[in-house]
Amino acid sequence: MLEIFEKLARPAVLKLKPYDSARSQIGADSDLILLDANENPISAADIMTNRKTNLNRYPDPRAGALLPIFSRLYGVDAASILVTLGSDQGIDLLCRVFCREGVDKILATPPTFGCYKISAELQGCETIAVPLLEDGFQLDVKTIIEKINTENPKIVFLCSPNSPSGNVMKTEDIEAVIKAAADKAIIIVDEAYAEFVDQPSWAKRLDEFPHMAVMRTMSKYYGLAGARCGVMLGHPDLIDLLRRAIAPYPIPSTTIDAVKEALNPKAIAILDQKNRILIEERKRLEELLLQSDEVLKVYPSETNFILFETKNRDAFYNKLKKSGIIVRKYSADNTIRMSVGLKEQNDLLLMALGVLDAPQSQDREATAARKSKETEIVACVNLDQQGHNISTGIGFFDHMLQQLSKHGGFALTLTCTGDLETGDHHTVEDCAIVIGQALAEALGDKRGINRYGSGEIKLAMDEALVHGAVDLSGRAVCSFKGEFKHAYIDSDGTNFATEMVPHFFKTLSDYLGAAIHVDILKGENDHHMVEGCFKAVAKSLGQAIALTGGDELASTKGVFDRAAS
Numbered sequence: 001m002l003e004i005f006e007k008l009a010r011p012a013v014l015k016l017k018p019y020d021s022a023r024s025q026i027g028a029d030s031d032l033i034l035l036d037a038n039e040n041p042i043s044a045a046d047i048m049t050n051r052k053t054n055l056n057r058y059p060d061p062r063a064g065a066l067l068p069i070f071s072r073l074y075g076v077d078a079a080s081i082l083v084t085l086g087s088d089q090g091i092d093l094l095c096r097v098f099c100r101e102g103v104d105k106i107l108a109t110p111p112t113f114g115c116y117k118i119s120a121e122l123q124g125c126e127t128i129a130v131p132l133l134e135d136g137f138q139l140d141v142k143t144i145i146e147k148i149n150t151e152n153p154k155i156v157f158l159c160s161p162n163s164p165s166g167n168v169m170k171t172e173d174i175e176a177v178i179k180a181a182a183d184k185a186i187i188i189v190d191e192a193y194a195e196f197v198d199q200p201s202w203a204k205r206l207d208e209f210p211h212m213a214v215m216r217t218m219s220k221y222y223g224l225a226g227a228r229c230g231v232m233l234g235h236p237d238l239i240d241l242l243r244r245a246i247a248p249y250p251i252p253s254t255t256i257d258a259v260k261e262a263l264n265p266k267a268i269a270i271l272d273q274k275n276r277i278l279i280e281e282r283k284r285l286e287e288l289l290l291q292s293d294e295v296l297k298v299y300p301s302e303t304n305f306i307l308f309e310t311k312n313r314d315a316f317y318n319k320l321k322k323s324g325i326i327v328r329k330y331s332a333d334n335t336i337r338m339s340v341g342l343k344e345q346n347d348l349l350l351m352a353l354g355v356l357d358a359p360q361s362q363d364r365e366a367t368a369a370r371k372s373k374e375t376e377i378v379a380c381v382n383l384d385q386q387g388h389n390i391s392t393g394i395g396f397f398d399h400m401l402q403q404l405s406k407h408g409g410f411a412l413t414l415t416c417t418g419d420l421e422t423g424d425h426h427t428v429e430d431c432a433i434v435i436g437q438a439l440a441e442a443l444g445d446k447r448g449i450n451r452y453g454s455g456e457i458k459l460a461m462d463e464a465l466v467h468g469a470v471d472l473s474g475r476a477v478c479s480f481k482g483e484f485k486h487a488y489i490d491s492d493g494t495n496f497a498t499e500m501v502p503h504f505f506k507t508l509s510d511y512l513g514a515a516i517h518v519d520i521l522k523g524e525n526d527h528h529m530v531e532g533c534f535k536a537v538a539k540s541l542g543q544a545i546a547l548t549g550g551d552e553l554a555s556t557k558g559v560f561d562r563a564a565s
């Protein structure tokens, strides 16, 4: 045990051995006959669901199934991870392991997360409050260090990004506090909202500062607040101490299963896209809230919530409540905190405040999934966003789909795991199906779009020239003119069959309900020509899905005839 933990932990905890269930030595998935834990071989859950739920069994005490997942996610060894029943449990464990009733103290920096103080109080301990600096909610480093030296808090809780203020604490400030506390206190960096910020986690520096630990949670970015799952990342000795105080089976098997399922990389790729849009929504709200007479100041946030000052907190709260919207009144005078909702929810809030007269246009976003014998694909498109995250297993095809997203001006996230041993046929066809379905759903009733688009693409100084045209008529037609020189393109170690190119566009047209025309006007190099096809269709599609600013259903005559002629 490191000296710092020997010095700071409660003597009672240092003497304690953790509750040792017979199960902790046995793998969870073993075929052994388990008669060791007074469990019932029958489960009411199985009777009701008519399947084997395994809920008659106690869960794995260490949530072992999640350790490799968190180890990869946070880049730390399994021995440095403690899975807790929400971060709230982690905070509670820290107080119980380190703080003696009536003797020890913790330090927190209000306005900040309320649980630090509550957990300390429950343990009979005082909280030394060092308020954040008034201008910008940054740490008052000088006073914190002074208090560490004079009042000996056992634990210092730093929250970055902080709730309720939403700002990130300066790296140099956190570092100064950590350094000043070496041999004196445990520093906890609560990173509940860290995924919303593009900054390295303090977990990367665990080796450098063994008296520091980091808390993460599944509740915010991952949207799993109901699952109750938090993660403590710290020195293995600290994890060992906390484990002595944790309940025997802290994480329900339903939680373990739900988190494992949700952290599937396919789901995360799409979650990332949706959270990017949530951040755009936050920026829109920050701007529009200021247009309300009742909002005096909006504090800059790097999270999924916003803190702002109103003229009159109660009047503001009640006005929204009448419209069926609940926000959080904060303790400081006239401040309100709100989570960023879906676009249509935020619109309703802005309408209740009189900032908007009517809802703004709906999100043009859709997710489509397809699972066949050969492939499993999830795709998500957003017609009003940019960016792509594509992984099909075929490098060249990824590159082509990136062109489709980039030149089509829409966001595309697509993950495909498939059987590439039987060739790329299934992957290419199934991706076209899923993209077509997602685009069609995102377009909805197609109100207010151009509907038509056409474009010419030149590649490699005129070497290849391809013309494309798209009509989102609802009628599936595909005309593909042009010949490739070879049956395969050798690229990135993959052999991509050129015959899959017309097949891709035919399938896309079927599932999107669009007329797609591709004309290879000239070209010698297959790679250039294929790329030209994807870019020309993308450019046309981008025009066709673009909003005209009007609200009419796209007319059925006109532009397309000209474009295609």
Ligand SMILES: *Cc1c(COP(=O)(O)O)cnc(C)c1O
Residues within 6 Å of the ligand: 085, 086, 087, 088, 089, 113, 159, 162, 163, 190, 192, 216, 217, 218, 219, 220, 225, 228, 229, 230
């Ligand atoms: C929400 C929140 C947590 C609690 O997370 P759970 O894992 O749901 O218990 C911890 N810290 C801060 C700052 C939070 O806002």
